[in-house]
Amino acid sequence: MKNDLENIEKTMPYTVPDGFFETMEERLMQEMTATKKKPRQRNVALWTGIAIAASLALLLVLRQGLPHSDGVLFEQMEVAFNQLSEGDQQLMLEYYDEMDYLDND
Amino acid sequence: MDKDSDIIKAIQTKPEQGFRLLLQRYQQPVYWHVRRMVVAHADAEDATQETFLRVFRSFAQYDENLSLASWIFRIATNEALRLLGKRKGEPQFSLDEASDDLFNLKADAYVDYSDAEAVKLQKAILSLPAKQQIAFNLRYYDDLSYDEIALVTGSTAANVKANYHLAQEKIVNYLKTND
Numbered sequence: 094m095k096n097d098l099e100n101i102e103k104t105m106p107y108t109v110p111d112g113f114f115e116t117m118e119e120r121l122m123q124e125m126t127a128t129k130k131k132p133r134q135r136n137v138a139l140w141t142g143i144a145i146a147a148s149l150a151l152l153l154v155l156r157q158g159l160p161h162s163d164g165v166l167f168e169q170m171e172v173a174f175n176q177l178s179e180g181d182q183q184l185m186l187e188y189y190d191e192m193d194y195l196d197n198d
Numbered sequence: 199m200d201k202d203s204d205i206i207k208a209i210q211t212k213p214e215q216g217f218r219l220l221l222q223r224y225q226q227p228v229y230w231h232v233r234r235m236v237v238a239h240a241d242a243e244d245a246t247q248e249t250f251l252r253v254f255r256s257f258a259q260y261d262e263n264l265s266l267a268s269w270i271f272r273i274a275t276n277e278a279l280r281l282l283g284k285r286k287g288e289p290q291f292s293l294d295e296a297s298d299d300l301f302n303l304k305a306d307a308y309v310d311y312s313d314a315e316a317v318k319l320q321k322a323i324l325s326l327p328a329k330q331q332i333a334f335n336l337r338y339y340d341d342l343s344y345d346e347i348a349l350v351t352g353s354t355a356a357n358v359k360a361n362y363h364l365a366q367e368k369i370v371n372y373l374k375t376n377d
Protein backbone atom coordinates (compact mmCIF):
# COMPACT_ATOMS: atom_id res chain seq x y z
CA MET A 94 0.00 0.00 0.00
CA LYS A 95 2.80 2.35 0.97
CA ASN A 96 4.53 1.54 -2.33
CA ASP A 97 1.51 2.82 -4.27
CA LEU A 98 2.12 6.27 -2.86
CA GLU A 99 5.86 6.02 -3.23
CA ASN A 100 5.37 5.50 -6.95
CA ILE A 101 3.60 8.82 -7.21
CA GLU A 102 5.79 11.88 -7.51
CA LYS A 103 5.30 14.53 -4.83
CA THR A 104 4.31 17.05 -7.47
CA MET A 105 1.23 19.23 -7.10
CA PRO A 106 -1.06 20.62 -9.78
CA TYR A 107 -0.96 24.04 -8.14
CA THR A 108 0.93 26.90 -9.76
CA VAL A 109 1.61 30.56 -8.86
CA PRO A 110 1.96 33.72 -10.98
CA ASP A 111 5.48 34.46 -12.27
CA GLY A 112 7.69 36.15 -9.68
CA PHE A 113 5.06 35.62 -6.99
CA PHE A 114 7.39 34.60 -4.16
CA GLU A 115 9.92 37.37 -4.83
CA THR A 116 7.14 40.00 -4.85
CA MET A 117 5.56 38.58 -1.72
CA GLU A 118 8.86 38.56 0.14
CA GLU A 119 9.42 42.25 -0.63
CA ARG A 120 5.84 43.16 0.25
CA LEU A 121 6.06 41.32 3.57
CA MET A 122 9.38 42.97 4.42
CA GLN A 123 7.84 46.38 3.70
CA GLU A 124 4.79 45.61 5.84
CA MET A 125 6.97 44.32 8.66
CA THR A 126 9.11 47.44 8.61
CA ALA A 127 5.99 49.63 8.55
CA THR A 128 4.35 47.62 11.37
CA LYS A 129 7.54 47.85 13.39
CA LYS A 130 7.63 51.64 13.12
CA LYS A 131 3.91 52.27 13.64
CA PRO A 132 3.30 50.63 17.03
CA ARG A 133 5.85 52.83 18.79
CA GLN A 134 4.10 56.00 17.62
CA ARG A 135 0.69 54.45 18.31
CA ASN A 136 1.78 53.10 21.70
CA VAL A 137 2.75 56.55 22.95
CA ALA A 138 -0.70 57.80 21.93
CA LEU A 139 -2.37 54.70 23.34
CA TRP A 140 -0.69 54.87 26.74
CA THR A 141 -1.27 58.63 26.93
CA GLY A 142 -4.95 57.92 26.25
CA ILE A 143 -5.04 55.14 28.83
CA ALA A 144 -3.33 57.37 31.41
CA ILE A 145 -5.86 60.17 30.80
CA ALA A 146 -8.78 57.75 30.91
CA ALA A 147 -7.45 56.08 34.07
CA SER A 148 -7.02 59.50 35.74
CA LEU A 149 -10.60 60.41 34.83
CA ALA A 150 -11.83 57.10 36.21
CA LEU A 151 -9.88 57.70 39.44
CA LEU A 152 -11.37 61.18 39.72
CA LEU A 153 -14.84 59.69 39.30
CA VAL A 154 -14.14 57.11 41.99
CA LEU A 155 -12.80 59.74 44.42
CA ARG A 156 -15.73 62.04 43.80
CA GLN A 157 -18.39 59.33 44.08
CA GLY A 158 -16.74 57.10 46.70
CA LEU A 159 -15.46 53.57 46.19
CA PRO A 160 -17.56 51.28 44.01
CA HIS A 161 -19.95 49.06 45.90
CA SER A 162 -20.25 46.42 43.29
CA ASP A 163 -18.52 44.99 40.24
CA GLY A 164 -21.22 46.57 38.11
CA VAL A 165 -20.23 50.08 39.20
CA LEU A 166 -16.54 49.34 38.61
CA PHE A 167 -17.34 47.95 35.18
CA GLU A 168 -19.29 51.09 34.33
CA GLN A 169 -16.31 53.22 35.35
CA MET A 170 -13.99 51.09 33.23
CA GLU A 171 -16.38 51.58 30.35
CA VAL A 172 -16.30 55.33 30.93
CA ALA A 173 -12.49 55.20 30.91
CA PHE A 174 -12.49 53.16 27.70
CA ASN A 175 -14.85 55.67 26.10
CA GLN A 176 -12.33 58.44 26.83
CA LEU A 177 -9.92 56.83 24.36
CA SER A 178 -9.93 57.92 20.74
CA GLU A 179 -11.62 55.64 18.25
CA GLY A 180 -8.24 54.59 16.86
CA ASP A 181 -6.87 53.70 20.28
CA GLN A 182 -10.03 51.79 21.17
CA GLN A 183 -9.61 49.82 17.96
CA LEU A 184 -5.94 49.19 18.74
CA MET A 185 -6.82 47.88 22.22
CA LEU A 186 -9.49 45.58 20.79
CA GLU A 187 -7.03 44.32 18.17
CA TYR A 188 -4.45 43.74 20.92
CA TYR A 189 -6.89 41.69 23.00
CA ASP A 190 -8.01 39.85 19.87
CA GLU A 191 -4.35 39.03 19.14
CA MET A 192 -3.76 37.77 22.70
CA ASP A 193 -6.93 35.69 22.49
CA TYR A 194 -5.80 34.26 19.13
CA LEU A 195 -2.39 33.28 20.47
CA ASP A 196 -3.94 31.70 23.58
CA ASN A 197 -6.06 29.55 21.29
CA ASP A 198 -3.13 28.48 19.12
CA MET B 199 20.26 27.15 3.96
CA ASP B 200 20.39 28.69 7.43
CA LYS B 201 19.53 26.56 10.41
CA ASP B 202 16.57 27.62 12.55
CA SER B 203 18.90 28.49 15.44
CA ASP B 204 20.81 30.89 13.15
CA ILE B 205 17.54 32.51 12.05
CA ILE B 206 16.38 32.96 15.66
CA LYS B 207 19.73 34.47 16.62
CA ALA B 208 19.62 36.81 13.62
CA ILE B 209 16.09 37.99 14.50
CA GLN B 210 17.22 38.75 18.06
CA THR B 211 20.26 40.73 16.96
CA LYS B 212 19.29 42.18 13.56
CA PRO B 213 15.50 41.80 13.24
CA GLU B 214 15.13 42.89 9.62
CA GLN B 215 17.91 40.65 8.40
CA GLY B 216 16.60 37.82 10.57
CA PHE B 217 13.05 38.06 9.27
CA ARG B 218 14.29 38.07 5.71
CA LEU B 219 16.14 34.81 6.45
CA LEU B 220 12.99 33.42 8.04
CA LEU B 221 10.93 34.38 4.97
CA GLN B 222 13.49 32.87 2.63
CA ARG B 223 13.36 29.59 4.53
CA TYR B 224 9.64 29.36 5.35
CA GLN B 225 7.72 31.45 2.81
CA GLN B 226 7.35 28.71 0.22
CA PRO B 227 6.71 25.77 2.62
CA VAL B 228 4.06 27.83 4.43
CA TYR B 229 2.42 28.97 1.18
CA TRP B 230 2.25 25.40 -0.18
CA HIS B 231 0.99 24.02 3.15
CA VAL B 232 -1.81 26.58 3.22
CA ARG B 233 -2.49 26.19 -0.51
CA ARG B 234 -3.00 22.43 -0.11
CA MET B 235 -5.63 23.20 2.51
CA VAL B 236 -7.48 26.19 1.02
CA VAL B 237 -6.79 25.36 -2.67
CA ALA B 238 -7.40 28.82 -4.18
CA HIS B 239 -4.23 30.82 -4.85
CA ALA B 240 -5.69 34.15 -3.68
CA ASP B 241 -6.78 32.63 -0.35
CA ALA B 242 -3.40 30.96 0.14
CA GLU B 243 -1.69 34.29 -0.52
CA ASP B 244 -3.85 36.07 2.09
CA ALA B 245 -3.35 33.33 4.70
CA THR B 246 0.42 33.20 4.10
CA GLN B 247 0.71 36.96 4.43
CA GLU B 248 -1.34 36.97 7.63
CA THR B 249 0.74 34.07 9.01
CA PHE B 250 4.02 35.97 8.64
CA LEU B 251 2.59 39.19 10.04
CA ARG B 252 1.44 37.21 13.10
CA VAL B 253 4.86 35.53 13.34
CA PHE B 254 6.49 38.96 13.20
CA ARG B 255 4.13 40.55 15.73
CA SER B 256 4.30 37.71 18.26
CA PHE B 257 7.90 36.54 17.85
CA ALA B 258 8.69 37.72 21.42
CA GLN B 259 6.31 35.01 22.65
CA TYR B 260 8.02 32.22 20.71
CA ASP B 261 9.44 29.56 23.06
CA GLU B 262 12.90 28.63 21.77
CA ASN B 263 12.56 25.15 23.28
CA LEU B 264 9.93 24.37 20.65
CA SER B 265 10.64 23.72 16.99
CA LEU B 266 10.45 26.94 14.95
CA ALA B 267 8.91 24.98 12.07
CA SER B 268 6.12 23.66 14.32
CA TRP B 269 5.37 27.13 15.68
CA ILE B 270 5.18 28.70 12.23
CA PHE B 271 3.15 25.83 10.73
CA ARG B 272 0.80 26.01 13.72
CA ILE B 273 0.05 29.67 13.04
CA ALA B 274 -0.30 28.92 9.31
CA THR B 275 -2.64 25.98 9.98
CA ASN B 276 -4.81 28.15 12.24
CA GLU B 277 -4.97 30.80 9.51
CA ALA B 278 -5.99 28.21 6.92
CA LEU B 279 -8.65 26.74 9.25
CA ARG B 280 -9.91 30.23 10.02
CA LEU B 281 -10.24 30.92 6.30
CA LEU B 282 -12.05 27.62 5.67
CA GLY B 283 -14.38 28.39 8.57
CA LYS B 284 -15.05 31.88 7.20
CA ARG B 285 -16.18 30.34 3.91
CA LYS B 286 -18.79 28.39 5.86
CA GLY B 287 -19.71 31.31 8.12
CA GLU B 288 -18.06 29.69 11.15
CA PRO B 289 -15.26 31.12 13.34
CA GLN B 290 -13.04 28.05 12.92
CA PHE B 291 -13.18 25.00 10.66
CA SER B 292 -13.58 21.68 12.49
CA LEU B 293 -10.60 19.32 12.32
CA ASP B 294 -13.03 16.44 11.87
CA GLU B 295 -14.50 17.97 8.73
CA ALA B 296 -13.32 17.52 5.15
CA SER B 297 -13.03 20.74 3.19
CA ASP B 298 -13.63 18.72 0.02
CA ASP B 299 -12.96 21.91 -1.88
CA LEU B 300 -13.24 20.54 -5.38
CA PHE B 301 -15.08 23.66 -6.55
CA ASN B 302 -11.98 25.78 -5.89
CA LEU B 303 -9.79 23.13 -7.49
CA LYS B 304 -11.87 23.35 -10.65
CA ALA B 305 -12.34 27.12 -10.56
CA ASP B 306 -8.84 28.32 -9.66
CA ALA B 307 -6.80 29.74 -12.52
CA TYR B 308 -3.54 28.53 -11.01
CA VAL B 309 -4.07 24.78 -11.31
CA ASP B 310 -2.34 22.68 -13.95
CA TYR B 311 -4.95 20.14 -15.08
CA SER B 312 -2.56 18.48 -17.52
CA ASP B 313 -0.93 16.63 -14.61
CA ALA B 314 -3.84 14.22 -14.07
CA GLU B 315 -2.05 12.14 -11.44
CA ALA B 316 -1.22 15.17 -9.31
CA VAL B 317 -4.82 16.50 -9.62
CA LYS B 318 -6.16 13.12 -8.52
CA LEU B 319 -3.83 12.96 -5.53
CA GLN B 320 -4.97 16.43 -4.39
CA LYS B 321 -8.62 15.41 -4.80
CA ALA B 322 -7.92 12.36 -2.62
CA ILE B 323 -6.25 14.54 0.03
CA LEU B 324 -9.12 17.06 -0.04
CA SER B 325 -11.62 14.28 0.65
CA LEU B 326 -10.00 13.63 4.06
CA PRO B 327 -11.00 15.22 7.38
CA ALA B 328 -8.78 18.25 8.13
CA LYS B 329 -6.79 16.49 10.91
CA GLN B 330 -5.83 13.68 8.51
CA GLN B 331 -5.04 16.15 5.72
CA ILE B 332 -2.74 18.13 8.01
CA ALA B 333 -0.96 15.02 9.35
CA PHE B 334 -0.52 13.63 5.84
CA ASN B 335 0.60 16.87 4.17
CA LEU B 336 3.10 17.86 6.85
CA ARG B 337 4.66 14.39 6.86
CA TYR B 338 4.49 13.59 3.15
CA TYR B 339 5.39 16.98 1.68
CA ASP B 340 7.24 18.78 4.49
CA ASP B 341 8.98 15.81 6.14
CA LEU B 342 8.02 16.93 9.65
CA SER B 343 8.35 14.35 12.43
CA TYR B 344 5.27 13.05 14.24
CA ASP B 345 6.36 15.03 17.31
CA GLU B 346 6.63 18.25 15.30
CA ILE B 347 3.21 17.67 13.70
CA ALA B 348 1.74 17.00 17.15
CA LEU B 349 2.93 20.47 18.19
CA VAL B 350 1.25 21.95 15.12
CA THR B 351 -2.10 20.28 15.80
CA GLY B 352 -1.96 20.36 19.60
CA SER B 353 -2.23 16.59 19.64
CA THR B 354 0.03 13.65 20.53
CA ALA B 355 2.60 11.97 18.28
CA ALA B 356 0.68 8.67 18.54
CA ASN B 357 -2.51 10.39 17.42
CA VAL B 358 -0.74 12.05 14.50
CA LYS B 359 0.80 8.74 13.47
CA ALA B 360 -2.63 7.09 13.49
CA ASN B 361 -4.08 9.95 11.43
CA TYR B 362 -1.21 9.77 8.95
CA HIS B 363 -1.60 6.04 8.36
CA LEU B 364 -5.36 6.33 8.11
CA ALA B 365 -4.94 9.13 5.57
CA GLN B 366 -2.44 7.11 3.58
CA GLU B 367 -4.80 4.14 3.46
CA LYS B 368 -7.76 6.27 2.35
CA ILE B 369 -5.69 8.02 -0.34
CA VAL B 370 -4.48 4.75 -1.81
CA ASN B 371 -8.07 3.43 -1.86
CA TYR B 372 -9.27 6.66 -3.50
CA LEU B 373 -6.59 6.41 -6.18
CA LYS B 374 -7.53 2.79 -6.88
CA THR B 375 -11.28 3.35 -7.05
CA ASN B 376 -11.36 6.66 -8.94
CA ASP B 377 -9.59 5.76 -12.17
